[in-house]
Amino acid sequence: xxxxxxxxxxxxxxxELLMAMGAAGGGVQRDDGAVRWTIGGSPIDYHNAVVAADxxxxxxxxxxxxxxxxxxxxxxxxxxxxxxxMRPTDLGxxxxxxxxxxxxxxxxxxxxxxxxxxxxxxxxxEMTLVDTEDxxxxxxxxxxxxxxxxxxxxxxxxDIYRRLGLGFPWRHYLGRLDGEPVATTTxxxxxxxxxxxxxxxxxxxRRRGIGAAITYTALRQAHGVEYAVLGSSPAGRxxxxxxxxxxxxxxxxxxxxxx
Numbered sequence: 001x002x003x004x005x006x007x008x009x010x011x012x013x014x015x016e017l018l019m020a021m022g023a024a025g026g027g028v029q030r031d032d033g034a035v036r037w038t039i040g041g042s043p044i045d046y047h048n049a050v051v052a053a054d055x056x057x058x059x060x061x062x063x064x065x066x067x068x069x070x071x072x073x074x075x076x077x078x079x080x081x082x083x084x085x086m087r088p089t090d091l092g093x094x095x096x097x098x099x100x101x102x103x104x105x106x107x108x109x110x111x112x113x114x115x116x117x118x119x120x121x122x123x124x125x126e127m128t129l130v131d132t133e134d135x136x137x138x139x140x141x142x143x144x145x146x147x148x149x150x151x152x153x154x155x156x157x158x159d160i161y162r163r164l165g166l167g168f169p170w171r172h173y174l175g176r177l178d179g180e181p182v183a184t185t186t187x188x189x190x191x192x193x194x195x196x197x198x199x200x201x202x203x204x205x206r207r208r209g210i211g212a213a214i215t216y217t218a219l220r221q222a223h224g225v226e227y228a229v230l231g232s233s234p235a236g237r238x239x240x241x242x243x244x245x246x247x248x249x250x251x252x253x254x255x256x257x258x259x
Contacts, residue, residue, distance in 0.1 A: 001192075001227060007249045010108035010229045011083040012191035014251070015051035018081070022047060024163040025156070028070060035063050039070040042160075044153055045077030045255055053086045060088050064098045071256055079103065080254040095254040103253035106231035109245040113194070113228055116219055117244040119212040122177070127217050130172035136161060139174045142181040147200040157198070171221070172198075175214040177205055183214045187222060194222040196230040212239050 001009065019038050023029055027041025027048070036052040050067050053060075064080075071078040080100065082091050096102065130139045136158055144154030164170060169190060175183030182205040188195040196219070201210045219228050231251055232240050241247075 003248060006110045006227060006229070007084060007108065009191045009193040009227060010110055010231070010249060011052070011085055011251070013188065013193050013195035013229050014081065014231055016190035017188050017195060017197065018047060018049045018051050020164065021157075021160045022049065024160045034059070035067075037067060037070075039067070039078060040074050040076065042156060043076070044149060044156060045079050045257070046148075046253075048076050048078035050078075050080040053080075053082075053091065055087055057088050060091065060094055061098070064094055068098060068256065071258065075258050077258045078256045082252045082254060083108070084249045092252055092254065100254040100256050103255040104234075105253065106233070106251045107237055107247045108229070108249040108251055109232050109237070109240050109247050110193070110227050110229045111240075111244040111246065112226060113219060113222060114226075115244050116216065116228070117242065119216055119243060120209050122209050122213045124178040125175060125210060125213055127173050127175045127183075127214055129221075130174055131166050133162070135174060136166065136172070138181050139172055139184055142174065142202065143184045143198060143200055145200075145202045147184070147198060171218065173214060173218045175201075175210060177210065183210050185214050185218050187218050187228075189222070189225060192225055192227075194219060194225050194228045196228060199236065211236070212243055215240070216243060 022038025022041035025041025027038040030037045037050040039048045042048055055063055080095055130136050140154045140158035144151035171187040173185050183201045184198055186198045199211050
């Protein structure tokens with residue numbers, strides 16, 4: 001891939017994940033070549049998402065208003081994920097004018113899988129593929145101990161993954177330290193890339209290299225793709241950089257809080 005193809009894979013992998021999870025949650029989908037969104041399938045703002053837009057200047061404000069109306073009709077929070085491919089280029093200021101707030105940015109990162117760097121071994125750490133209902137429950141309980149909105153978000157994510165099924169293109173992994181569940185990650189195969197999501201280590205086990213170790217091991221099991229991609233939190237950027245990920249773009253988040 002050239003750089004533009006890598007950026008496209010970063011954006012499209014995340015868009016496919018959000019659209020698939022939203023559809024499984026019963027959200028309204030719009031995908032008409034001008035805009036893509038999934039709204040109503042989640043109680044979480046990040047997942048009631050506008051994920052792509054290619055709009056003429058004259059139509060952008062109308063489409064923003066339509067997305068707001070979808071959220072208002074359902075009394076739900078939501079989010080525009082504004083990547084470098086989205087048009088018009090002043091979408092951010094238009095969203096702010098419409099009442100959205102700037103929610104920060106995610107560095108879009110990628111690594112060629114053959115260039116993935118092995119992190120230090122964590123003694124006592126074992127990782128298993130989640131492929132049963134019982135394992136998914138443990139995975140969700142672990143995720144809820146330190147990710148996003150905690151148990152509320154973890155319960156929703158687990159319910160969606162039950163509906164989607166535990167097979168390809170989804171791969172969920174649980175990390176255990178000395179037998180105790182301490183970490184999670186998900187790898188999603190789409191847009192010719194392996195996307196990394198839901199990387200979390202429980203607070204009491206952090207700063208031991210567990211997140212890097214579980215991400216590396218999961219990606220070593222990815223097949224049929226050349227690149228791994230992800231949107232990092234600011235805190236995770238150095239961890240992924242140490243694995244060989246490089247920053248290729250920025251995804252800006254514009255959030256709407258339900259009244």
